[in-house]
Amino acid sequence: MTALGPLPSGFEAALARARSAVEAELCRALAAEPGPVAEAMLYACEGGKGLRGFLVLEGARLHGLSEAQAIPAAAAIEALHAYSLIHDDLPCMDDDDLRRGRPTVHRAWDEATAVLAGDALQSLAFELVCQAGGSPEARLTLTLTLARAAGVAGMVGGQALDIAAETAVEPLTLEQITALQARKTGALITWSAAAGARLAGADPAPLVRYGDALGLAFQIADDLLDVEGSAEEVGKAVAKDAARGKATFVSLLGLAGAKARAQALVENACAALDVYGAEASTLREAARFVTARRK
Amino acid sequence: MTALGPLPSGFEAALARARSAVEAELCRALAAEPGPVAEAMLYACEGGKGLRGFLVLEGARLHGLSEAQAIPAAAAIEALHAYSLIHDDLPCMDDDDLRRGRPTVHRAWDEATAVLAGDALQSLAFELVCQAGGSPEARLTLTLTLARAAGVAGMVGGQALDIAAETAVEPLTLEQITALQARKTGALITWSAAAGARLAGADPAPLVRYGDALGLAFQIADDLLDVEGSAEEVGKAVAKDAARGKATFVSLLGLAGAKARAQALVENACAALDVYGAEASTLREAARFVTARRK
Numbered sequence: 001m002t003a004l005g006p007l008p009s010g011f012e013a014a015l016a017r018a019r020s021a022v023e024a025e026l027c028r029a030l031a032a033e034p035g036p037v038a039e040a041m042l043y044a045c046e047g048g049k050g051l052r053g054f055l056v057l058e059g060a061r062l063h064g065l066s067e068a069q070a071i072p073a074a075a076a077i078e079a080l081h082a083y084s085l086i087h088d089d090l091p092c093m094d095d096d097d098l099r100r101g102r103p104t105v106h107r108a109w110d111e112a113t114a115v116l117a118g119d120a121l122q123s124l125a126f127e128l129v130c131q132a133g134g135s136p137e138a139r140l141t142l143t144l145t146l147a148r149a150a151g152v153a154g155m156v157g158g159q160a161l162d163i164a165a166e167t168a169v170e171p172l173t174l175e176q177i178t179a180l181q182a183r184k185t186g187a188l189i190t191w192s193a194a195a196g197a198r199l200a201g202a203d204p205a206p207l208v209r210y211g212d213a214l215g216l217a218f219q220i221a222d223d224l225l226d227v228e229g230s231a232e233e234v235g236k237a238v239a240k241d242a243a244r245g246k247a248t249f250v251s252l253l254g255l256a257g258a259k260a261r262a263q264a265l266v267e268n269a270c271a272a273l274d275v276y277g278a279e280a281s282t283l284r285e286a287a288r289f290v291t292a293r294r295k
Numbered sequence: 296m297t298a299l300g301p302l303p304s305g306f307e308a309a310l311a312r313a314r315s316a317v318e319a320e321l322c323r324a325l326a327a328e329p330g331p332v333a334e335a336m337l338y339a340c341e342g343g344k345g346l347r348g349f350l351v352l353e354g355a356r357l358h359g360l361s362e363a364q365a366i367p368a369a370a371a372i373e374a375l376h377a378y379s380l381i382h383d384d385l386p387c388m389d390d391d392d393l394r395r396g397r398p399t400v401h402r403a404w405d406e407a408t409a410v411l412a413g414d415a416l417q418s419l420a421f422e423l424v425c426q427a428g429g430s431p432e433a434r435l436t437l438t439l440t441l442a443r444a445a446g447v448a449g450m451v452g453g454q455a456l457d458i459a460a461e462t463a464v465e466p467l468t469l470e471q472i473t474a475l476q477a478r479k480t481g482a483l484i485t486w487s488a489a490a491g492a493r494l495a496g497a498d499p500a501p502l503v504r505y506g507d508a509l510g511l512a513f514q515i516a517d518d519l520l521d522v523e524g525s526a527e528e529v530g531k532a533v534a535k536d537a538a539r540g541k542a543t544f545v546s547l548l549g550l551a552g553a554k555a556r557a558q559a560l561v562e563n564a565c566a567a568l569d570v571y572g573a574e575a576s577t578l579r580e581a582a583r584f585v586t587a588r589r590k
Contacts, residue, residue: 030447032448033452035447035452035455035456035459036455037447037451037455038447041447083414087410092405092410093407093410111387112387113455115387115388115410116382116447116455119378119417120451120452122414123442123443123445123446123447123451124446126438126441126442127439130425130435135431136430136431136432137431139435140438143421143435143438144425146421147418147422147425150418151415151418151419152328152332152336152418152419153328154418156411156414156415156418157328157415160331160411161330163407163411164331
């Protein structure tokens with residue numbers, strides 16, 4: 001008899017459930033469309049952790065919305081995230097061959113298909129988000145905040161700063177890298193966390209604070225994985241940052257300092273949830289998970 | 296004393312006015328954002344005809360909306376169009392060096408900036424469109440229809456078919472090329488024409504019929520310019536289709552046949568406007584203009 005592994009916690013079960021609900025929604029949205037671009041879109045949405053979609057569903061649950069009302073927004077953020085990964089991996093960007101343990105889209109198909117699949121996933125994200133449940137005003141706010149989080153003042157702006165940093169003479173300071181990451185990865189994570197409150201027409205401030213802290217902790221964990229993880233575990237190339245001489249939270253704070261900073265952020269994230277009491281325990285677990293993850 | 300050239304017609308004056316109002320809105324939207332990506336975004340929005348933005352404003356005027364209510368939607372469609380041109384021109388797509396008489400974005404900057412500027416222009420389009428005037432329900436419908444027209448079932452799907460046609464053994468039939476163009480260029484033109492009716496909560500059907508006919512006439516005129524125009528006049532490379540052995544309306548219908556088909560479509564477009572009476576004369580002029588244009 002083999003020993004049983006640890007049973008899935010509330011968080012892991014909720015994450016798996018969210019991931020499968022979101023994948024079903026994306027399959028449904030793309031089912032009618034034949035051809036390589038739609039296939040590449042679906043391929044790019046598979047195999048991720050599904051953390052952003054989970055955050056949307058969990059935030060919505062905290063505000064009394066049904067899963068059916070929140071699923072379009074959860075699928076939207078996973079589609080948007082998948083688009084950003086496809087374009088990030090392009091030869092003219094990070095030039096990566098491996099993503100989520102599989103060939104990147106431009107390796108599995110070609111560059112033109114990768115550009116188009118990313119473009120169409122962004123459109124799909126907006127097609128989905130404006131179909132979430134909630135009042136029309138709330139749905140418009142959700143759509144507007146997603147567009148801002150994705151655009152040049154948010155994620156794309158962060159990516160542009162990241163590219164500029166690679167050719168800059170001086171490495172980034174801690175303040176600069178924090179600001180960069182708040183846009184590059186933080187904006188969409190914060191949007192995900194706060195989406196349920198926005199859809200319900202409630203004050204998004206506590207979940208915005210939670211998302212801001214979580215997003216930064218997530219990025220520090222990513223930098224730690226780049227140093228400590230193996231490509232097999234992580235599912236993408238590692239040790240790339242040091243090879244490029246790129247400033248990261250680890251290069252600026254050291255391994256122990258980066259771990260301590262991530263831990264402090266997890267505590268901030270959990271504290272922001274106080275207003276929700278015990279109802280938010282799965283989101284607290286999620287915050288602990290992002291710094292403990294191995295991929 | 297030199298002879299005066301022809302005075303601007305109602306249409307040309309309205310087009311110029313729409314173009315400058317849309318450019319002002321896009322400048323305003325991007326003014327706060329420093330850096331090369333925001334500069335490239337604005338650069339890509341400059342120098343076009345502004346036909347799509349004009350169609351939005353004119354359709355809105357027909358439905359009693361103010362220019363202020365419609366401008367965000369007009370700016371949105373021009374931002375979306377500019378994104379599609381940037382990505383279309385990339386080396387892995389059409390690999391063009393010239394657009395609107397100037398270097399393409401990836402030539403003036405680099406490929407990474409071109410990918411990001413296109414991506415952020417798509418986000419900006421959705422940021423703008425959901426801020427148009429009108430009821431929340433109408434604004435959501437406008438946003439949803441834009442996302443569908445832009446995505447894999449619309450423009451991007453048409454681009455994918457176009458790429459597939461280049462390596463296909465058999466050239467496209469007239470029916471296939473009509474279906475392809477209805478998605479690649481038609482979907483956004485039809486959206487533009489019908490946007491004002493949708494914002495006003497009115498029946499968009501007449502303007503959809505107008506837009507469908509106009510979009511196809513526009514594409515036939517484009518094919519004619521590729522054969523008959525000079526690069527200097529058109530502002531981009533010409534005679535590319537024949538060089539690639541690509542089926543076009545001209546290769547399938549002949550020069551005279553293509554011109555006759557465009558003319559018939561202009562008449563269909565004008566007939567669709569009958570319900571609007573004399574109020575729609577500028578839109579009728581626009582339909583005649585797209586087939587008479589030299590760029």
